[in-house]
Amino acid sequence: MWEDLKVLHRQNRDRHLIDLFAQDPDRAETYSIDGADLRLDLSKTQIDAPVLAALTALCDVSGLAARRAAMFSGEKINETEGRAVLHTALRRSDDSRVLVDGADVMPAVRETLDRMAAFAEAVRSGRLGGVGGSITDVVSIGIGGSDLGPVMATLALAPYSDGPRLHYVSNVDSAHIADTLKSLDPTRTLINVASKTFTTVETMTNARTARDWMVAGGGDPARQFSAISTALDLAAEFGIPADHVFGFSDWVGGRFSLWGPIGLPVMLAVGAGNFRAMLAGGEAMDRHFQTAPWARNLPVLLALVGLWHSHVCGYPSRAVLPYEQRLARLPAYLQQLEMESNGKSVAMDGSDVDGPTGAIVWGEPGTNGQHAFFQLLHQGTAVVPCEFIVGARGHEADLADHHRLLVANCLAQSQALMTGRGLEEARAKAAAAGFTGAELERQARHRVFPGNRPSVTLVYPQLTPAVLGQIVALYEHRVFAEGVILGINSFDQFGVELGKEIATSLGPLLAEGGSTAALDGSTAALIGYLREHGCCVV
Numbered sequence: 001m002w003e004d005l006k007v008l009h010r011q012n013r014d015r016h017l018i019d020l021f022a023q024d025p026d027r028a029e030t031y032s033i034d035g036a037d038l039r040l041d042l043s044k045t046q047i048d049a050p051v052l053a054a055l056t057a058l059c060d061v062s063g064l065a066a067r068r069a070a071m072f073s074g075e076k077i078n079e080t081e082g083r084a085v086l087h088t089a090l091r092r093s094d095d096s097r098v099l100v101d102g103a104d105v106m107p108a109v110r111e112t113l114d115r116m117a118a119f120a121e122a123v124r125s126g127r128l129g130g131v132g133g134s135i136t137d138v139v140s141i142g143i144g145g146s147d148l149g150p151v152m153a154t155l156a157l158a159p160y161s162d163g164p165r166l167h168y169v170s171n172v173d174s175a176h177i178a179d180t181l182k183s184l185d186p187t188r189t190l191i192n193v194a195s196k197t198f199t200t201v202e203t204m205t206n207a208r209t210a211r212d213w214m215v216a217g218g219g220d221p222a223r224q225f226s227a228i229s230t231a232l233d234l235a236a237e238f239g240i241p242a243d244h245v246f247g248f249s250d251w252v253g254g255r256f257s258l259w260g261p262i263g264l265p266v267m268l269a270v271g272a273g274n275f276r277a278m279l280a281g282g283e284a285m286d287r288h289f290q291t292a293p294w295a296r297n298l299p300v301l302l303a304l305v306g307l308w309h310s311h312v313c314g315y316p317s318r319a320v321l322p323y324e325q326r327l328a329r330l331p332a333y334l335q336q337l338e339m340e341s342n343g344k345s346v347a348m349d350g351s352d353v354d355g356p357t358g359a360i361v362w363g364e365p366g367t368n369g370q371h372a373f374f375q376l377l378h379q380g381t382a383v384v385p386c387e388f389i390v391g392a393r394g395h396e397a398d399l400a401d402h403h404r405l406l407v408a409n410c411l412a413q414s415q416a417l418m419t420g421r422g423l424e425e426a427r428a429k430a431a432a433a434g435f436t437g438a439e440l441e442r443q444a445r446h447r448v449f450p451g452n453r454p455s456v457t458l459v460y461p462q463l464t465p466a467v468l469g470q471i472v473a474l475y476e477h478r479v480f481a482e483g484v485i486l487g488i489n490s491f492d493q494f495g496v497e498l499g500k501e502i503a504t505s506l507g508p509l510l511a512e513g514g515s516t517a518a519l520d521g522s523t524a525a526l527i528g529y530l531r532e533h534g535c536c537v538v
């Protein structure tokens with residue numbers, strides 16, 4: 001299969017994207033695919049009918065349909081951890097049953113969602129306040145999947161936010177919590193501790209610091225703390241009252257957990273109605289993913305285009321470029337989703353993976369990125385497939401001229417990447433700038449854009465809660481489909497463990513001193529320097 005694709009790639013290596021449009025006047029329409037409220041335009045890639053046929057064959061060969069059915073029905077497809085993968089159950093609105101180990105998980109999902117809504121409503125209305133009055137600020141403490149989704153969604157849904165101010169603390173760096181708490185009133189702040197395991201050292205360290213701050217400032221942690229976790233016993237041990245604790249199960253992976261209690265801060269900001277609209281958006285994408293044929297299936301197509309670029313064309317990274325300032329944290333969110341899920345070297349069966357896995361994902365919102373790294377995208381030696389994301393409308397109707405400029409820039413960049421600028425035109429530019437003779441030739445070379453650089457564009461009417469849900473679910477299913485096709489388990493993350501273990505052993509060397517002789521030379525020398533400069537307390 002991969003060989004067939006590589007042959008197609010070799011055959012078309014010099015084919016220019018522009019020529020594809022010239023050969024097929026319907027190309028834009030053929031390769032613009034709708035799903036829920038989203039449209040994905042793949043026409044500015046080298047995908048054509050033979051490539052698409054070979055790519056979709058990968059879905060059949062890998063058993064994607066069966067694996068998808070297994071995921072939605074609660075089978076334990078996370079085989080290395082023996083867990084089901086059921087974040088989709090968190091956004092399921094029908095009254096069907098979803099069985100894990102023979103027990104229907106849906107009643108607990110619905111009950112927790114209702115409890116979250118009641119809690120959010122009580123805080124937002126002021127009925128549930130702090131010692132000093134109604135809650136003005138919420139600080140949610142978590143990291144990785146317990147942080148990135150809510151951070152991304154809170155910003156994305158800012159126009160819908162009418163609740164308390166939301167702050168997020170993730171880094172164990174004291175700067176993060178100190179800078180966040182310093183302007184807040186400890187008697188009117190709610191601290192939300194979000195941790196699937198309730199053992200993550202960064203989160204628990206920050207939670208203890210926040211509790212000390214609250215007590216010192218006259219607040220009451222028994223009233224002003226909430227917790228989200230699968231470890232209800234540990235949350236209770238920390239002193240958080242049971243009616244402020246929202247549980248979930250191990251079948252929700254951290255990076256897929258926005259839809260359940262981990263999303264509580266988002267609900268506090270935008271209210272239960274908007275949160276449920278986000279869930280409905282995710283569910284709409286679930287239906288699309290489950291029913292659309294491969295060649296019209298948005299998550300599958302995104303996966304296939306990504307694999308075409310990474311596996312076949314050999315482009316190791318992809319840029320995610322939201323032309324939507326409120327999606328500024330989407331690239332960071334997708335970094336975890338994609339790279340923690342699919343950055344693996346071993347296949348599900350324990351054998352070595354053949355070829356690259358998990359693309360390196362990076363990006364920034366447009367138009368800012370244009371004034372920073374787009375130089376490399378246009379004229380660098382590395383080809384970086386780009387994913388442009390843009391809505392038809394912003395939320396500031398009185399500033400629609402801004403939005404039109406934003407959209408024009410988005411379209412201009414994907415067009416420029418594709419068309420490029422040849423030497424003749426570059427010469428004309430250099431001549432217009434006043435250069436002549438040999439200097440004109442030199443200057444012209446610098447003004448050439450190679451073009452033929454691939455991009456996809458995701459468009460939608462407006463970034464509403466429902467559309468946000470669709471976008472997030474789209475990327476979740478893309479990552480899943482990629483993982484199935486590559487034969488890897490997208491739902492474990494053993495690669496994060498080693499560094500955590502070593503940090504645990506190095507901690508005492510920094511806090512209490514002690515011999516570093518058993519360490520490697522570099523680490524020992526770095527500790528020596530840090531000790532000399534005041535890192536160590538002894």
Ligand SMILES: O=P(O)(O)OC[C@H]1O[C@](O)(CO)[C@@H](O)[C@@H]1O
Nearest residue numbers: 144145146195196197200254496
């Ligand atoms: O929610 P927890 O258990 O605190 O974990 C936070 C994050 O840490 C990780 O385990 C990685 O270190 C992520 O997978 C997870 O999202």
